[in-house]
Amino acid sequence: MKTLAIIARKGGTGKTTLAVHLAAAAHACGYVTLLADTDRQHSAVEWRRMRQISEPAVEAVKPGALFARQQDAARAGVGLLVVDTGPSVEEEVEQAVRCADLCLVVARPNFFDIRAVADSAALAARFHKPVAFVLNQAPHRQQSIEAPVLMEAVAALRALGFPVAPIGLRTRVAYQRSVARGSTAQDLEPSSSAASEITALWSWVEARLHADRPAVRMPTFMAASDSPVPLTF
Numbered sequence: 001m002k003t004l005a006i007i008a009r010k011g012g013t014g015k016t017t018l019a020v021h022l023a024a025a026a027h028a029c030g031y032v033t034l035l036a037d038t039d040r041q042h043s044a045v046e047w048r049r050m051r052q053i054s055e056p057a058v059e060a061v062k063p064g065a066l067f068a069r070q071q072d073a074a075r076a077g078v079g080l081l082v083v084d085t086g087p088s089v090e091e092e093v094e095q096a097v098r099c100a101d102l103c104l105v106v107a108r109p110n111f112f113d114i115r116a117v118a119d120s121a122a123l124a125a126r127f128h129k130p131v132a133f134v135l136n137q138a139p140h141r142q143q144s145i146e147a148p149v150l151m152e153a154v155a156a157l158r159a160l161g162f163p164v165a166p167i168g169l170r171t172r173v174a175y176q177r178s179v180a181r182g183s184t185a186q187d188l189e190p191s192s193s194a195a196s197e198i199t200a201l202w203s204w205v206e207a208r209l210h211a212d213r214p215a216v217r218m219p220t221f222m223a224a225s226d227s228p229v230p231l232t233f
């Protein structure tokens with residue numbers, strides 16, 4: 001079983017949006033997936049309550065109980081445990097980091113989020129856990145050119161010495177609309193750009209979780225004009 005922790009000290013960066021979308025993408029790829037909601041706000045559990053479909057499984061788990069839940073899940077045949085975390089409370093996020101095979105640190109390309117990520121990455125590094133940054137709510141390209149604010153964010157993140165996922169999530173209503181219905185962009189709008197970027201990001205994350213396996217080639221839709229964040233960084 002692999003465990004993916006989604007963290008960010010800053011609130012509202014998109015942790016839960018990413019957690020539910022990646023958990024659903026993993027389930028669609030055949031993983032028995034459990035999303036552990038360790039945030040006191042229980043946003044992922046709320047999402048599950050609205051959801052018509054029972055997978056991926058979502059459970060509220062107290063941070064202190066996460067390790068035991070992880071052991072039980074592995075014994076029960078869960079293939080992927082996604083851990084959504086709350087903002088701010090470092091001792092609670094630490095539990096998720098300790099259990100993780102990979103920590104995704106989510107940030108929007110703005111000054112405050114980028115300033116806050118160093119602490120989250122340092123926390124993961126302290127426990128010798130692989131870290132990658134994921135940019136969320138990236139602005140759309142203007143005439144095929146990435147916004148300077150996005151490129152500056154990428155440069156600032158890279159300067160911290162950890163990889164930046166080559167696919168980020170753009171600002172898209174599809175995420176807000178789907179999450180508000182207990183759904184995902186890939187369920188509600190399977191041929192949307194949002195669904196494409198989630199699929200591409202999941203492929204990249206899956207490859208990093210199984211770094212011992214041969215690297216996957218990025219899907220060809222990455223070359224489309226409204227493609228997921230990068231190509232150009």
Ligand SMILES: Nc1ncnc2c1ncn2[C@@H]1O[C@H](COP(=O)(O)OP(=O)(O)OP(=O)(O)O)[C@@H](O)[C@H]1O
Nearest residue numbers: 011012013014015016017087137169170171172176
């Ligand atoms: N790529 C996106 N495009 C548009 N809206 C987004 C995107 N990602 C997240 N949002 C919106 O931003 C808000 C915050 O997202 P979310 O709840 O996932 O953040 P969070 O990091 O889990 O917050 P918290 O720290 O409170 O747990 C939500 O309203 C969500 O719909």
Ligand SMILES: [Mg+2]
Nearest residue numbers: 015016039043
């Ligand atoms: Mg959240």
